[in-house]
Amino acid sequence: MTLSQSDLRTHTTASCSTIYKNDTLTLNGESQDISTPRTQACLRALRSLRANLERTSPTALPILSTLSLKIVSNNNFPTAAGLASSAAGFAALVRAIADLYILPSSPEQLSLIARQGSGSACRSLLGGYVAWRMGSEVDGSDSIAEEIAPANHWPEMRALILIASKEKKDVSSTAGMQTTVSTSELMTRRVKDLVPRRMKDMEMAIKEKDFEKFAELTMKDSNCFHACCLDTVPPIFYMNDTSRAAVRVVDAINDHAQRKCAAYTFDAGPNAVVYYLEKDHNLVTGIFRKILPNVTGWEKEGQTENKSVTIPDGITDAMTAQLQRGTSGVILTKVDKGPTSTENHLIDEMGNTS
Amino acid sequence: MTLSQSDLRTHTTASCSTIYKNDTLTLNGESQDISTPRTQACLRALRSLRANLERTSPTALPILSTLSLKIVSNNNFPTAAGLASSAAGFAALVRAIADLYILPSSPEQLSLIARQGSGSACRSLLGGYVAWRMGSEVDGSDSIAEEIAPANHWPEMRALILIASKEKKDVSSTAGMQTTVSTSELMTRRVKDLVPRRMKDMEMAIKEKDFEKFAELTMKDSNCFHACCLDTVPPIFYMNDTSRAAVRVVDAINDHAQRKCAAYTFDAGPNAVVYYLEKDHNLVTGIFRKILPNVTGWEKEGQTENKSVTIPDGITDAMTAQLQRGTSGVILTKVDKGPTSTENHLIDEMGNTS
Secondary structure: OOEOOOOOOEEEEEEEEOOOOOOEEEEOOEEOOOOOHHHHHHHHHHHHHHHHHHHHOOOOOOOOOOOEEEEEEEEOOOOOOOOOHHHHHHHHHHHHHHHHOOOOOOHHHHHHHHHHHOHHHHHHHOOOEEEEOOOOOOOOOOOOEEEEEOHHHOOOEEEEEEEOOOOOOOOOHHHHHHHHHHHOHHHHHHHHHHHHHHHHHHHHHHHOOOHHHHHHHHHHHHHHHHHHHHOOOOOOOOOOHHHHHHHHHHHHHHHHHOOOOOEEEEOOOOOEEEEEEHHHHHHHHHHHHHHOOOOEOOHHHOOOOOOOOOOOOOOOHHHHHHHHHHOOEEEEEEEOOOOOOOOOOOEOOOOOEO | OOEOOOOOOEEEEEEEEOOOOOOEEEEOOEEOOOOOHHHHHHHHHHHHHHHHHHHHOOOOOOOOOOOEEEEEEEEOOOOOOOOOHHHHHHHHHHHHHHHHOOOOOOHHHHHHHHHHHOHHHHHHHOOOEEEEOOOOOOOOOOOOEEEEEOHHHOOOEEEEEEEOOOOOOOOOHHHHHHHHHHHOHHHHHHHHHHHHHHHHHHHHHHHOOOHHHHHHHHHHHHHHHHHHHHOOOOOOOOOOHHHHHHHHHHHHHHHHHOOOOOEEEEOOOOOEEEEEEHHHHHHHHHHHHHHOOOOEOOHHHOOOOOOOOOOOOOOOHHHHHHHHHHOOEEEEEEEOOOOOOOOOOOEOOOOOEO
16 A cells, blocks of 8 residues: 655655766765665666667657766655655656656566565565565566556544554565565465465455455564564564554454454564554544643644544553553555655756765 | 473472362462463363363372362572473473372373463473474364483583573563464465474484584574564564573584584573583683673582683673663573472472462
8 A cells, every 4th residue: 555645754855967977876965875875776777777768769869877976865754664765765766767768668667677676675666565576587587566446445444553663674575575584484384375365365455445354464464474584583672562552452442442443564563554444534543642642743643632532451461561662653554556756856957966 | 402400490288178269379479360361271171181081090089170279389490581481380380280289190181281381381281301293283282392302312511591581571472472373474385384394403402512503593593583583563572681681692602612512592582592412611601701790509519710811802892781770690500301300399188388
């Protein structure tokens, strides 16, 4: 699910010029190492497409493919904290350079390039509900992202993100996943049997806008993923005690409502993402806001706290205390469209950053 | 591995009398519900063996099988805190009643009865290194415990238990395991493939006294078990942030030593059990004691703290702080023999408890 750029956004400007001495990338004001194989693979693929265009175009095109690139990128959310910053970053990088090069490639084709930067980046080139297809080719050439449904198919989908920690992770998601695949014996079963079956079920749930099924699959698959992380040698722990308290609170909200109105999922970090439908906003966020009245992020909605909310019995003081101790803020967001262009560039025509 | 009764012990006295009105069980001074199917199954099986003996013995035996039982039990360690108190409890209950009834049954035969109280109780009827055989009969009649090696085969084995919490668990181990088996799709693979293979490897490691192999299997299987707990619907969390800090510290000790000199394992609770060999006592417990100088349990050895220990680089301040925050005490123990009898009874000849 692609989340709204008003809430979680990587803003990237790509430029090239004869005055640049070499390729550079600045993220949130800090110069980044661009020599990594993952970044180099993306730049090489994009330059190759541009070079091909320059060679075959019937009209003369400026030769950009050989020029050095200057790329500037800003996130409006914490980096390397399990909020998919590297997925957003590589998607924005690929999209920005593709726009600079005026490449005619489809988002699906570009997803193949972004995937080489960070696997999950491939999904972020599209909006709405997106599937990353495993593909069957040995070289991965058909492992691309595809839209399952656009955002306006099921626009009522909302997400409450509990930011459990702003600390950087000790294991990067990509490195972690590679170790899991090579050392976890449970992962074999997950990859071969469970994921393909759940992908089909999830596509159906999204197409039918069946939130209960969506919730069941989301929670089950999140737990299954983290189980495989724990089964890795040495074990990888993304969830912490605060994540576990969030799980128990969501379970208690669902028990209280006698239906699945909320679904937790955890990416490669401790932050809970809690999905719910717009109609259940007061029910779901009302309880979390009652538990966490003092963290930042609620203001956005311009709502005052709904004092009439009562905490369901299943939520113990221990859960409440742990959530309060370990949550630094919340982000309220929703499903939305994919990459968009803006006239607000981070590099001016002279190559200066603003 | 059966641990020393000097450190972790359930002391149980069973008595029967015409003056008792009904069966009673007292644990740590508190009256317990004896009507549960698990307890009833054990009592019924033991009475049936006694009745059979009374019926078939060539010499007249007193009729005890129809008398009410009074059972008193004390633990010298926290109950329901993931320290296998229910395994110890049911093993001691079965052993005490079998001794009262003078049953000729072998520990293996009694393990079949104890298993009906709490699965892992079957192992606690034997000493040293014990395997719980899955068996192949549908009715479980060949699912018993067997000795792999006696304690004196590999007497150098030590265990350091970090008591992470004295809180009662929210899910009992037996109930938790049943839910895991019925809802975790990773558990199928664990049961069918991984456990049988690892059991064979572990028996070999114990027979060959190969600590490195023992350590590798112990840690891998602990993580795999907790992965399946996490994959349960709803997920079961036994490990907490303190458990995870203990994992990282053990990994760091092994990295520092450039060999596996310590192995963590977690049962159905947050307490770490760290196995090591006697020769590595100073190395392994020295580092943990340096991190946790102020908790109870170190005194037992009569040692003063070894001030010359240095904390390896891989152990971060965050790990140290988390361990200090979440550890209430330690238990230093070792492999030892199984149930023993004592003349120190908890019920006198008049049926009074001391």
